[in-house]
Amino acid sequence: MTAFKFVKPQVAFVNAPFSHGQPKRGTETGPLQLISSGLAQQVEGLGLTVDAVEDHKGFDILENDTDIGKLKFPRTVSNATRQVYEEVEKHAKAGKLVVNLGGDHSLAMGTISGSLSAHPDACVVWVDAHADLNSPETTETGNLHGCPLSFLLGIAGNIPEFSWIKPLLKPERLVYIGLRDVDDGEKKLLKEHNIKAYSMHEVDKYGIGKVVDMALDHVNPDRSRPVHLSFDVDAMDPSVAPSTGTPVRGGLTFREGHYICEALHETGLLVAVDLMEVNPALENEEAVKQTVSVGCSLIRSALGETLL
Numbered sequence: 001m002t003a004f005k006f007v008k009p010q011v012a013f014v015n016a017p018f019s020h021g022q023p024k025r026g027t028e029t030g031p032l033q034l035i036s037s038g039l040a041q042q043v044e045g046l047g048l049t050v051d052a053v054e055d056h057k058g059f060d061i062l063e064n065d066t067d068i069g070k071l072k073f074p075r076t077v078s079n080a081t082r083q084v085y086e087e088v089e090k091h092a093k094a095g096k097l098v099v100n101l102g103g104d105h106s107l108a109m110g111t112i113s114g115s116l117s118a119h120p121d122a123c124v125v126w127v128d129a130h131a132d133l134n135s136p137e138t139t140e141t142g143n144l145h146g147c148p149l150s151f152l153l154g155i156a157g158n159i160p161e162f163s164w165i166k167p168l169l170k171p172e173r174l175v176y177i178g179l180r181d182v183d184d185g186e187k188k189l190l191k192e193h194n195i196k197a198y199s200m201h202e203v204d205k206y207g208i209g210k211v212v213d214m215a216l217d218h219v220n221p222d223r224s225r226p227v228h229l230s231f232d233v234d235a236m237d238p239s240v241a242p243s244t245g246t247p248v249r250g251g252l253t254f255r256e257g258h259y260i261c262e263a264l265h266e267t268g269l270l271v272a273v274d275l276m277e278v279n280p281a282l283e284n285e286e287a288v289k290q291t292v293s294v295g296c297s298l299i300r301s302a303l304g305e306t307l308l
């Protein structure tokens with residue numbers, strides 16, 4: 001297999017203002033905040049061309065969307081993420097590097113489906129405080145932002161409303177970094193499906209440099225597979241990124257988060273980057289500014305910004 005390499009990719013933004021995968025409104029304004037703080041221009045400043053922006057004004061919210069089992073707003077989530085899937089697929093098939101701005105993390109049902117449709121051999125690096133692996137059976141909250149990976153892995157059971165999601169992600173092509181708040185049901189699923197996870201414990205033990213190497217050795221041993229990075233801003237310590245709906249103490253430092261993005265850029269294999277769960281409605285103005293600015297700089301690092 002010849003190694004996949006993106007040298008100077010064209011970038012497509014998919015701005016997904018959506019918050020119904022969880023109960024706190026506000027993440028739907030994340031994309032606009034990131035973009036209006038100058039993200040697209042910053043990306044062009046790195047020498048890249050931003051040639052498409054899917055700028056959603058919003059998705060259909062079905063106010064009388066009834067629960068399916070425990071799942072909340074299932075049809076609303078399915079419709080929005082399906083639309084995102086089609087957009088990501090289109091840009092990825094056109095050879096673009098896709099930057100997906102959320103929105104809550106249920107959107108990864110769409111972003112990863114789109115990436116895998118265009119790049120079937122891609123692997124996923126999931127950077128998060130949470131595993132987002134709950135099935136409709138194991139979820140304790142019913143919030144779909146805690147469930148996207150069970151659908152992508154095909155372990156969510158048969159829910160017709162989500163049957164558009166092809167279970168194309170293999171457990172051995174998924175790796176986590178940053179976990180520290182994993183539900184009991186998710187711990188069982190991680191073991192059962194042999195999914196590799198580097199929690200904050202391993203980040204402390206080995207250092208972030210070694211952890212990223214080990215993570216890539218697991219999902220991408222020959223460094224030949226395209227990489228989809230799904231970054232939940234709550235992977236960062238709340239002191240670094242406070243404006244997010246489910247903050248968990250003991251997270252990645254500013255540098256650890258950026259190092260992950262820089263190291264993945266250096267592989268030349270990134271085909272998509274998600275930046276999810278920025279919630280400008282939470283915490284004070286200073287905290288929002290800080291969180292938005294960290295979100296932008298994580299994306300710049302993933303797209304090639306260097307310190308020297």
Ligand SMILES: NC(=[NH2+])NCCC[C@H](N)C(=O)O
Nearest residue numbers: 105130134141143145146246
């Ligand atoms: N994308 C996130 N921030 N997810 C948080 C998930 C929290 C919890 N595990 C749940 O299922 O609800």
Ligand SMILES: [Mn+2]
Nearest residue numbers: 129130232234
């Ligand atoms: Mn999270």
Ligand SMILES: [Mn+2]
Nearest residue numbers: 105128132232
């Ligand atoms: Mn998440």
